[in-house]
Amino acid sequence: MGKGAGTRWSNIGLLIVTVLVVLPFVPLFLWAFAGEWRFPDLLPTEWSSRGISYLLEPGGRVLGATLNSLLIGVSVALASVVVGMPAGMALGGYEWRMKGAVIFFILLPILVPPLASTMGIHLTFIRLGLADTTLGVFLVHLVATVPYTAIILTSIFAERTGELEEAARTLGAGPWQAFRYVTLPDVAPGVAVAGLFAFLISWGQYILTVLIGGGNVVTLPMLLFSAASGNDPVVTSALAIVFALPAVLALVIALRYLKPGTLDEGRGFVGLGKVS
Amino acid sequence: MMVALAATLSMSVAACGNASGGADDAGSQGEDRSFAELETEARGTTVNLSLYGGDDAINAYVDDYVTPELKKRYGIALERTPLTDTADAVNKLLNEKQVGKGKGTIDLVWINGENFATGAEADLWFGPWAEKLPNAKYVDWESPSINHDFGYPVEGREAPWGKAQFVMIYDSEKVEDPPKSLDELLDWTEENPGHFTYPAPPDFTGNAFIEQVLYGVTGQVEPFQKSFDEKVFNQKSPEVYDFLNELESNLWREGETYPGSQAKLEELYQNSEVYISMSYNPQLAQRQVDKGLYPESTRTYLLNGGTLNNTHYLAIPFNGPNKAGAQVVANFLQSPEAQVEKQDPNGWGDLTTLDVDRLPKNIQKKFAEPEGEATLSTRELQENRVPEARSEWLLELEDGWQEKVLKE
Amino acid sequence: MGGRIKIALLLTPALLVIGVLFAGGLVSAVVQSLGYLPAIGQTEISLDAYREVLTGGDFLDSFLLTVYVAGASTIISTILAVLAALVLRRSSGRFSAIVFQLPITIPHLVAAVGIALVVSQTGLGARLAAALGLIGEPQEFPALLYDRYSVSIILTYVWKEMPFVTLVVLAALQGVAGELEDVARTLGAGAWQRFWYVVFPVISPGIIAASLIVFAFTFGAFEVPYLLGKTYPTILPVMAYNEYRDIELTARPVAMAINVLIALITAVFAALYLRLARDLGRG
Numbered sequence: 006m007g008k009g010a011g012t013r014w015s016n017i018g019l020l021i022v023t024v025l026v027v028l029p030f031v032p033l034f035l036w037a038f039a040g041e042w043r044f045p046d047l048l049p050t051e052w053s054s055r056g057i058s059y060l061l062e063p064g065g066r067v068l069g070a071t072l073n074s075l076l077i078g079v080s081v082a083l084a085s086v087v088v089g090m091p092a093g094m095a096l097g098g099y100e101w102r103m104k105g106a107v108i109f110f111i112l113l114p115i116l117v118p119p120l121a122s123t124m125g126i127h128l129t130f131i132r133l134g135l136a137d138t139t140l141g142v143f144l145v146h147l148v149a150t151v152p153y154t155a156i157i158l159t160s161i162f163a164e165r166t167g168e169l170e171e172a173a174r175t176l177g178a179g180p181w182q183a184f185r186y187v188t189l190p191d192v193a194p195g196v197a198v199a200g201l202f203a204f205l206i207s208w209g210q211y212i213l214t215v216l217i218g219g220g221n222v223v224t225l226p227m228l229l230f231s232a233a234s235g236n237d238p239v240v241t242s243a244l245a246i247v248f249a250l251p252a253v254l255a256l257v258i259a260l261r262y263l264k265p266g267t268l269d270e271g272r273g274f275v276g277l278g279k280v281s
Numbered sequence: 282m283m284v285a286l287a288a289t290l291s292m293s294v295a296a297c298g299n300a301s302g303g304a305d306d307a308g309s310q311g312e313d314r315s316f317a318e319l320e321t322e323a324r325g326t327t328v329n330l331s332l333y334g335g336d337d338a339i340n341a342y343v344d345d346y347v348t349p350e351l352k353k354r355y356g357i358a359l360e361r362t363p364l365t366d367t368a369d370a371v372n373k374l375l376n377e378k379q380v381g382k383g384k385g386t387i388d389l390v391w392i393n394g395e396n397f398a399t400g401a402e403a404d405l406w407f408g409p410w411a412e413k414l415p416n417a418k419y420v421d422w423e424s425p426s427i428n429h430d431f432g433y434p435v436e437g438r439e440a441p442w443g444k445a446q447f448v449m450i451y452d453s454e455k456v457e458d459p460p461k462s463l464d465e466l467l468d469w470t471e472e473n474p475g476h477f478t479y480p481a482p483p484d485f486t487g488n489a490f491i492e493q494v495l496y497g498v499t500g501q502v503e504p505f506q507k508s509f510d511e512k513v514f515n516q517k518s519p520e521v522y523d524f525l526n527e528l529e530s531n532l533w534r535e536g537e538t539y540p541g542s543q544a545k546l547e548e549l550y551q552n553s554e555v556y557i558s559m560s561y562n563p564q565l566a567q568r569q570v571d572k573g574l575y576p577e578s579t580r581t582y583l584l585n586g587g588t589l590n591n592t593h594y595l596a597i598p599f600n601g602p603n604k605a606g607a608q609v610v611a612n613f614l615q616s617p618e619a620q621v622e623k624q625d626p627n628g629w630g631d632l633t634t635l636d637v638d639r640l641p642k643n644i645q646k647k648f649a650e651p652e653g654e655a656t657l658s659t660r661e662l663q664e665n666r667v668p669e670a671r672s673e674w675l676l677e678l679e680d681g682w683q684e685k686v687l688k689e
Numbered sequence: 690m691g692g693r694i695k696i697a698l699l700l701t702p703a704l705l706v707i708g709v710l711f712a713g714g715l716v717s718a719v720v721q722s723l724g725y726l727p728a729i730g731q732t733e734i735s736l737d738a739y740r741e742v743l744t745g746g747d748f749l750d751s752f753l754l755t756v757y758v759a760g761a762s763t764i765i766s767t768i769l770a771v772l773a774a775l776v777l778r779r780s781s782g783r784f785s786a787i788v789f790q791l792p793i794t795i796p797h798l799v800a801a802v803g804i805a806l807v808v809s810q811t812g813l814g815a816r817l818a819a820a821l822g823l824i825g826e827p828q829e830f831p832a833l834l835y836d837r838y839s840v841s842i843i844l845t846y847v848w849k850e851m852p853f854v855t856l857v858v859l860a861a862l863q864g865v866a867g868e869l870e871d872v873a874r875t876l877g878a879g880a881w882q883r884f885w886y887v888v889f890p891v892i893s894p895g896i897i898a899a900s901l902i903v904f905a906f907t908f909g910a911f912e913v914p915y916l917l918g919k920t921y922p923t924i925l926p927v928m929a930y931n932e933y934r935d936i937e938l939t940a941r942p943v944a945m946a947i948n949v950l951i952a953l954i955t956a957v958f959a960a961l962y963l964r965l966a967r968d969l970g971r972g
Contacts, residue, residue: 018776023788029803029848032813036806038671041573044552044811044827045819095696109963111703114711117961118909120926121948122711125718125931132380141826148710155703209796212911212930219373220331220362221386226798231365233802233916234541235335245802251787252794260786372934379726379938399936475828481920535830536920538835552811554827687921688746 030249036242044202056243066228071247074208074225077143078251082204085150086158086196089203091157092151098167108159114152122148123213130217137219145213150203157202161195197262201255208251305312311437312410312608323606324356330610331370332391334363335544338568342629347614352426355609362387367396368483374598379504385600388607391442393593394485399674400596409437410608411474416615421636425668427592432506432671436579439594441634443623444660445561446590454578455556461585462494463497463524469557470531476556477534480546481539481687482679486561491682492670495521497586505670512676521678522685527584529686539687551575559576564630567656571627579655587667621647626656697705708713715952719733722945738942750922758839758914758924759907762846767900769847770854771892775884777855778862789852799846801913808833808841835919842917846907854899861895862888898965905958909951 036042039119060067096108114122127136128226135141156229169191173183189196211226229248232241312319314389328351334340343361351357364370370390377385400406412422420441422428428435451459455476460466470477480487496502498520504513529536533555540546543560550558551574561565569575595614597607613619617640620633626649637645650659669675723734742748777785790802807813815830833840873887909914911926918927925947932944 012779014776015779018773019785019788022773022777022785025848026788026791026852028807031803033799033803045816047816047820062917087708088702091699091701095699099692099696101693101696105963105967107700107704109959110712111707112963113956113959114707116905116909116962117715117952117955118911118926119711120911121718121929121952122714122911124714124929124948125716125721125945126710126714128376128380128721129713129717131376131382134382138384144710147706147886148714151703151706181808197549205794205796209798211798212915219386220364220369226796229798229802230912230916231334231363233798233805234365235544236551239804241802242806245799249795252796252799253791256790256794258785260783260790368936369934371936375936375938396936478859534832534835537837538921541920552827554810683921 033242033245036238036245039239039245053239056239057143059240060243060247062116066223067225067247070223070225070228071140072221074154075251077139077146077224078204080143081150081207082200085154085203086200088151089149089154089158089199090192090196092155093160093162096155096159097162099205100166111152111155114148115156119145119148120212120216123216127216128154137221139178139222140220141217142214142222146207146210149210149213150206153206154199154203158192158195159198165191169195198259201210201259205252205255282348310559311408312413312455314532314605316413316415316608316612317435319605319608320355323603323609325342326603326606327358327360328606328610329360329362329388330391331362331364331387331389334361334365334489335542336627336629339631340647342623346628347619350619351610351613354613357606357609359610371396371400373404374400375403378403378405383600384602385598386602388601388603389595389597389610391593392596393591394669395483395488395672395676396429397430397439397594397596401433405599406438407599407601407604408439410597410604411435411440411594411611412437414440414608414615416612416617416635419617419635419639420615421639424636426590427634430594431669431675433593435594439596440537440615441592442611442614443620443634444590444592446563446632446666447486447493447559447561447581447588448563448566448581448657450550450558450560450566450575450579451582452550452553452556452576452578453580454576455553459557459582460579461582463494467524467528470528472574473476473556474531475533475535476554478527478534478536478539478546478549478555479559480543481541482682484542486543486546486559487539488675489559489561490559491521491525491678492589492675493584494524495586495670495674495678496667498524500586502587502667502670503673507671508669509671509677511671514674518678518681522681525682525686526689562630563632563657563662564651567626567651567653568630570653570655575655577654581655581657583657583661583665587665589669590662590666591669592647616645617647621649624649626651626653632659632662661677700970705717718945718948718952722942723948725941726941738946742943742946742950746923747922747928748950751925751928754839755908755924756924758842758846759904761839762843762850762907763900763904765843766847766851766854766903767896769851770858771896772897773851773855774858774862778859789855792849792852793855793856795849797849797910797913798916800848801841801916803915804841804845804848805834810834833964834917837919839914840917842914845913845917846903850903850907854896854903857899858892861892865891887927894965894968898962901958901962903967905955905962908958909955914972 008231035049037056038052038054039049040051042049042051042053059065062068092111096104096111119138126145130141135144169187170183173187174180178186209226210224211230214222214224215227218227225244228246229241232244235241313602314322319604330343331583332339340361340363343359348359348361351359367390370387370392374387375387397406411417416439420427427441430439446451456469456473460469466477479490482488482491495505495517499517501517504510504517533549540549545556545562546558547569549555551569553576563581566575566579566581570579571578588598595611596603601607615635617635621644622633623629623631624633630651633648651657722738724731725734725739737746805812809815810827810830810832815824815827818824818830833844835841869887869891873883878887909926911930914924915927915930918924922928923931929944929947929951932947934938935941935944
């Protein structure tokens, strides 16, 4: 196979994948602006702004739920990075005996569904007054995000050799200064990726919020799920598009401002091999 | 080591569940303040109303009419909490009662039937209070359809809000002669496979359908008004399941799956995937036709032998943080003006629970008589009513449906 | 000296979060699954819940369905991902980076809703079929939603996970595999030989690792099947949740027992993954 043919297959393959990736969004956009769209019409026979009005309704639920989701998402992102970074430093930068066990422990919530542990802890939360509160929801979101930030940051720290810090120390910098002025800026892109990841995970949470929030803490995915279980595709699609926006935004930010290589979470996982 | 410590800590907290009994026995003491006192106490407070959130018309009634009126008249801020299923609220209260949580988050919950009965058995409802409301004078508390909720004694623990009646809906262009009896239904589905189905119990409307089948195949209503009798149940229920199993192969998707909720069934009807539907709201069809969601050829009808009718209520949980506010809200919702607005077919269209004869003549006239081709007259509805069975029968029936029909 | 203490301190926040909230929750689930519910007066410990769960037919039905959904999603995602990685490794530019990373960031619920609107009997696919004259009524279009083969659920998982696996495979391909392949080509090996004897053995650990993650994740995932699944049987996490929501509190231990079983099964996969990753590091 010559290079030309190889590239042609490449481009066809890319085209197919692109179409398949974009496909689910087509009906979403059509329904969001649809007025009347009966089967078997291929396109809506009437267009309408009902979907958009629903989103922007002053005093409506969407604004409040979106703000809630944002608030929780950002706090969870910050907290899980703050928690995950020292763990990443320990796991990535040092070797010690129980390391494998600790990695296994921290990795567990990625593969063992947090729903199981959250159902278990629900009663305790009610007793402690954490149920029906944003704080309670924040805490269970942390369970879902900390493993990811820890693992990503482990990979980041594993790739560093500590040369920069050594150099700073020989120049007279104290350990905190070395950390603040040398380490942090160097790992900042990786930290940002971890934070973005944590935000997206929190943003997408549904059942954990329903369980602990008890209907009192309303987030955007709850509105979407409720609409999707109903019979109004216009509202459902409008909500779905709004719900997807931060994800797209996060991707754009990551690709523009962060090194493309660092977004390779695939490498992050495979790179675990280097860590243990 | 740290992990073991943390785990032991949480285990002991979890295990620290002492029996809650003593938490808030005020639940069974009832309300003894005067209504004027309640009004004063409620002014400036917030009341959380938890109700099923899947019907936009109901949500609009609460958000666009009730909320501003409450603010204007009583200075109360109403917060509507949508529920996917009222059973979720009951479950939440059960959890809270278990751990002894004295101050919950729900002030008033829209409820009836099994949910009320289960809650009452677990002592979840505050009361009695409902018969003391000023507007209770317009309610016929002597009537068994008011003072008993699906056969369970109310004892003033919930205030009636409206009435529901089970109706069938069909598209007259696709269905010439709608099936009015169970045998006719069987025949019709054989001739028109895939165009009928019902929501899976324990959806409220799904429950109603299998209850109608119970009355229909046994030809009886009386036995199910009495206390649950296992022998009778084991005798009669197989007929119900046999019928539903016979029906199954001609249902939508051949009965391999059922619409998960009333909303999903309505979607199927909207898309003309099924030609016959059902609802507890006799005004639903007309409302949806007016909105352009249902075809204009939609009609409503009743099954032979009478259809289920019930009252739905508002209850106050044992740990409701604002019981005064809740009672003021309940009283307003029971007021003639609010009931007139509720029955407006352009909005919700829910039938009033008030005894119209007790109201002043000028107000009586305001209650809209259903209009339109797709709905039924009040008289027709009233003449064809049967009471709901007691909750215990229904719970067993639903469990049986899961085992004997759903799982084949 | 201070080294070990330093490590312990660094690890404390993460271990606390996971220890208390996650492990604590699981321990609590185990306790409740053994029937210990003091608040309703049940203080006897027994394995009744497990007996009921494991001998009842429901658990088996749900378990098999869950294995099927997770397995099919994993296998399909992996095969497509390997194909995609092989085809696309020459054009990994900016555009393909976007296309492949988009599904990773889009929430599962959005994907589920969008795909449902495409494959439902009145969805985009059905309307296209109607336009082409292939079908007349919605029910003539194959049932891909709420269906026995969980097609829409698997499609959603494949849409979401295949790009992830592709990235993993691409990363592996761009490493040692590339160089080895060039050597093989110089030695005269054909395309298939190169793939089977050189490339595949090198990338397979990475593929297996990614597959394990996808399987474990789809095994324990809740949202998509809850929205798109049929009434019965449901997958295990949904079954656990339905039991949990039961008004009869006696169903609580059963719900917890199912949770514990799910946790055990997925933990096994976590262990397998780690073993594999460790070998990867050594190789």
